[in-house]
Amino acid sequence: MEYKLTEKKLVVTLKNKLLNLNNNPFKGIWINKRLNRECIINEYKEEFGYKPVLQPEIDMIFRTPDNKLNAIEVKYLTKKNSAFSFSYYFGIGQALSLKRFGFDHVGLWLLVDENIPIKETNFYGSAAWSLIRNDLKLNLEYSYFKIYINKGKISFKVMQYKGDGHGFKLVNNIEDKKFGITWKYPNEIRCYDKPKFMRNLIEKYICI
Numbered sequence: 001m002e003y004k005l006t007e008k009k010l011v012v013t014l015k016n017k018l019l020n021l022n023n024n025p026f027k028g029i030w031i032n033k034r035l036n037r038e039c040i041i042n043e044y045k046e047e048f049g050y051k052p053v054l055q056p057e058i059d060m061i062f063r064t065p066d067n068k069l070n071a072i073e074v075k076y077l078t079k080k081n082s083a084f085s086f087s088y089y090f091g092i093g094q095a096l097s098l099k100r101f102g103f104d105h106v107g108l109w110l111l112v113d114e115n116i117p118i119k120e121t122n123f124y125g126s127a128a129w130s131l132i133r134n135d136l137k138l139n140l141e142y143s144y145f146k147i148y149i150n151k152g153k154i155s156f157k158v159m160q161y162k163g164d165g166h167g168f169k170l171v172n173n174i175e176d177k178k179f180g181i182t183w184k185y186p187n188e189i190r191c192y193d194k195p196k197f198m199r200n201l202i203e204k205y206i207c208i
Helices: 007-019 038-048 092-101 118-135 193-205
Strands: 028-033 058-063 069-077 105-112 141-150 153-163 166-171
Touching (some): 007 028, 007 058, 038 193, 105 118
Parallel strands (some): 069 105
Antiparallel strands (some): 028 058, 058 069, 153 166
16 A cells, blocks of 8 residues: 655654653644734734735744744655655755744754665765755754655654765654754844744744
């Protein structure tokens, strides 16, 4: 039986897995949230005199035990007829744009399809890592995961950068007790007036 994966389905699966961890590190997870709501637009316009640009949709929002609010852009890398669905660096700009909304941390998670060989998985996963960390030195969280499906159950193997073009499996799946999500790169504009105001609106209308 074939299982057709989509980015949205994978985001739902990630949420369920993370919320069901024995030592759940989150007070809440919200997924696939659009900010383009009349209440948000009106309050922002009243405060700053113009309508905000409320793109993109936010794939995942996390509330941590210390009350931080963090956002992740998720990209699903697939391959069909020898062509990838997007370039390895796709999604970095979208992730960076989430900083405007006042999140404490923002990041990008790259989910790599099970049909892509592990060598290519690490080649492209490490390329994005190197671009973000070594070349641009961005304050952006980044991780890449290898997808596996066994009898209809989806698992996410956590991968680790080992140098340009190289990586290795850190843990066998995201539910492993040895794995923990860390937030190391704070959003440097989160305390500016506009991001701070937008963060308050998100907490008022989205993460409730």
